[in-house]
Amino acid sequence: MDIILSLGAGFLEVFQPMNLLVMFIGLVLGMLVAVLPGLTLVMGVVLALPFTYTMGLLPSIILLTAMYVSGTYGGAFTSILFRIPGEPIDVPLLWDGYTMARNGQPAKALGWTLFAALCGGLLSATVMVFLSHPVAKFALTLSSPEYFAILLFGMSSVVSLGGGSITNAFISLFIGLLLSTVGVDSIYGAERFAFGVPFLQDGIEYLLVMVGAYGLGEVFTRLEKGFKGDDKAGNSDGKIATEFPTLAEVGQLKGTFFRSSILGIIIGIIPGAGATIASFVAYGAESQYGKRRKEMGSGIAEGIVAPQTAATSSVGGALIPLLTMGIPGSGATAIILGAFLLHGIQPGPQIFVSSGPMVYAIFASLFVSIIGMCILGYFAIKPLVKVLDMPEPVISAFVVMFCFIGAFAARNNLSDLYVITAFGVLGYLFEKFKFPIAPLVLGSILGPLAESAFMTMMVSENNDWTVLIARPVSATVMVMAVIALVYPIHRQLRERRAARADKP
Amino acid sequence: MLSRLQRAAPYIVLQICVMYFYHLATQFDFMAPPGRIGPDAWPKMILVLMGAACVYEIVKNLLVGESFSAAGLLDKLMTDAGAGEEAANQPSYPLRLWGGIGVTIAYILLIDTLGFFIASSTYLALFMAIGGYKRWRVIVSTSVLGSLVIMFIFMKIVYVSLPLGSGPFLTVSTALLTVMGVH
Numbered sequence: 001m002d003i004i005l006s007l008g009a010g011f012l013e014v015f016q017p018m019n020l021l022v023m024f025i026g027l028v029l030g031m032l033v034a035v036l037p038g039l040t041l042v043m044g045v046v047l048a049l050p051f052t053y054t055m056g057l058l059p060s061i062i063l064l065t066a067m068y069v070s071g072t073y074g075g076a077f078t079s080i081l082f083r084i085p086g087e088p089i090d091v092p093l094l095w096d097g098y099t100m101a102r103n104g105q106p107a108k109a110l111g112w113t114l115f116a117a118l119c120g121g122l123l124s125a126t127v128m129v130f131l132s133h134p135v136a137k138f139a140l141t142l143s144s145p146e147y148f149a150i151l152l153f154g155m156s157s158v159v160s161l162g163g164g165s166i167t168n169a170f171i172s173l174f175i176g177l178l179l180s181t182v183g184v185d186s187i188y189g190a191e192r193f194a195f196g197v198p199f200l201q202d203g204i205e206y207l208l209v210m211v212g213a214y215g216l217g218e219v220f221t222r223l224e225k226g227f228k229g230d231d232k233a234g235n236s237d238g239k240i241a242t243e244f245p246t247l248a249e250v251g252q253l254k255g256t257f258f259r260s261s262i263l264g265i266i267i268g269i270i271p272g273a274g275a276t277i278a279s280f281v282a283y284g285a286e287s288q289y290g291k292r293r294k295e296m297g298s299g300i301a302e303g304i305v306a307p308q309t310a311a312t313s314s315v316g317g318a319l320i321p322l323l324t325m326g327i328p329g330s331g332a333t334a335i336i337l338g339a340f341l342l343h344g345i346q347p348g349p350q351i352f353v354s355s356g357p358m359v360y361a362i363f364a365s366l367f368v369s370i371i372g373m374c375i376l377g378y379f380a381i382k383p384l385v386k387v388l389d390m391p392e393p394v395i396s397a398f399v400v401m402f403c404f405i406g407a408f409a410a411r412n413n414l415s416d417l418y419v420i421t422a423f424g425v426l427g428y429l430f431e432k433f434k435f436p437i438a439p440l441v442l443g444s445i446l447g448p449l450a451e452s453a454f455m456t457m458m459v460s461e462n463n464d465w466t467v468l469i470a471r472p473v474s475a476t477v478m479v480m481a482v483i484a485l486v487y488p489i490h491r492q493l494r495e496r497r498a499a500r501a502d503k504p
Numbered sequence: 505m506l507s508r509l510q511r512a513a514p515y516i517v518l519q520i521c522v523m524y525f526y527h528l529a530t531q532f533d534f535m536a537p538p539g540r541i542g543p544d545a546w547p548k549m550i551l552v553l554m555g556a557a558c559v560y561e562i563v564k565n566l567l568v569g570e571s572f573s574a575a576g577l578l579d580k581l582m583t584d585a586g587a588g589e590e591a592a593n594q595p596s597y598p599l600r601l602w603g604g605i606g607v608t609i610a611y612i613l614l615i616d617t618l619g620f621f622i623a624s625s626t627y628l629a630l631f632m633a634i635g636g637y638k639r640w641r642v643i644v645s646t647s648v649l650g651s652l653v654i655m656f657i658f659m660k661i662v663y664v665s666l667p668l669g670s671g672p673f674l675t676v677s678t679a680l681l682t683v684m685g686v687h
Contacts, residue, residue: 050658050662050664051662053664054663088578088582091582159576160576160577161576161577161578162576162578162579164575164576164579165573165574165575165576165579166573166574166575166576167557167560167573167574168573169576170553170557171515171518171554171558174551174553174554175554177550178547178550178551178554181546181547181550185543187543188534188535188536189534190532190533190534190542190543190544191532191533192532192543192544192547193525193528193529193547216608219604220601220605223600223601223604223634223635224596224598224600224601225594225595225597226594226596226597226636227635227636227637273577276578276581277577277578277581280578280581281581284581391637391639391642392635393631393632393635393637394632394637394642394643396631396635397628397631397632397647398628398650400608400631401624401627401628401650401654402654405654405658405664405666408664409658409662412665414612414615414616414667417612417615418612421608421609421612424608425605428601433514436576451546454546455541458540458541459540462539463539463540463541488574488575488576488577488580489574492575492580493574496572
């Protein structure tokens, strides 16, 4: 009952005109970055961060969360209509969404996408509301070995679930962790890897790592591959409409909706596995266990509903570990964590005690954002798709500009521009040599938390690291971390052996 | 052998960096109470693990000649979906890349002298041109108007103090701010 009352108060807060305005802006921006092939969702959220410096905490989080949620949906338009996935999340929508559109039912395909995003989003927001408080209560009982084990699990799942080879992902993570040690150590006051340079003594802000590697690095990579110039990415001049499925049609797919929502929420909770993996896994699950699994790929509704429901429902899931433990599970939630820290709030188990009304306002904003996103998607699809006509070199030049302003505005320090350019070049090199960027960024964010938990554990346990496997909760989490790492390696080695054995 | 060396080269470079940083970690200046680990323990642990990963890749690529690597789930899903094929066949424009990085560095070096508006409008125009965009009217208008709009938003609404430049450039920036009503 308390939860319902607090959520009601949260809704009242969200319906303040200023909050509604930033939510609307966030929804539009999220859809734009998802539609534009030159921009990724994470990059878009990074670029929005400097605009939040002078905002209050709640409008900042509402803006970024609205961008995050609508970014999981906007790219569906271009995937279905023009076979252009704005984000990797939207790749599974090509198989049935685009095929359904080619079969003469583009409006129906868009209607299924919209309904899937609405159902998945609302269900995950509901689960988030009811699950966050118990998770935060449980997190309060954890001490440093358990917390360190959870962080290790988070890092191992980022490595095993992300892109690139697992060894490269490890190296990327270690570089991120090492970057977080630069500066003056908080326990002993020792200078580490600062080379006597004043701005390095203050440490490397993970915001700079994120803006440089995700923003500039991506632009440099695309610059080398060649921007799309004047050629239109798709024909956005045709008739575009959305046709909702009937209740009877929805009823036939209730199993798909439920399965994909649950999968999306669970995958969202796991650090490192975001909307993209949720979308692919839900499509795979439907292809294996769905009623019409043999027709998948031929333009059926299940092939649209499964990935879109899972992608949007992963948002609510990803916000649970962020708010209750302060652990971001994806690039977008890492930036939302950055917004919290910029405003002096550390998300974690205490957040319900210290900032309860604000947390419920964030929950309420997610519900309103999801509904707003669907209304916007229904009415504004045509102008949104028009942005495909914008030339990529122009967009990219402004992306770089916003990266610079974002980095500069955080501390009003021109040295930070050198740092983000260095990370931009590093991000480009990572792309070139196939090192994933997500572990680098998450390593730089989780590094201080992991080091602090590790040092506290070692001091309180007299340097006995075996405590990690001696306590039931930490031992269970450590086993999960090992499984997360070993299972994909084992599976791929087995597949490789089987492929070799099949060769004559 | 050359292809093996090419594959191993990034890891050899990283391994050299790891050894250098490990050496630096042994030189940290601190006083830890007896029996307690110091601020060097955590970075040393990371460096040892990173070194082990690099050694594994060097041995695998250079000595064994094995190119197989276990991939993360997302990589496998994207490969299975054929999403990587298009990227592999894309053309490459290294001159554009180095040109882009060059003007970016020049922009950072000059922004404090030229001020935000002049440096940014020039940078935006050059970046668009290097990126292969050829409509000069669009380039000039978007870079000038874009810089003005950004300057207005950040200085008037978000209250970020952007660099104004020095000497005659400061006069230009100040005049623009006066016109915009920023005091």
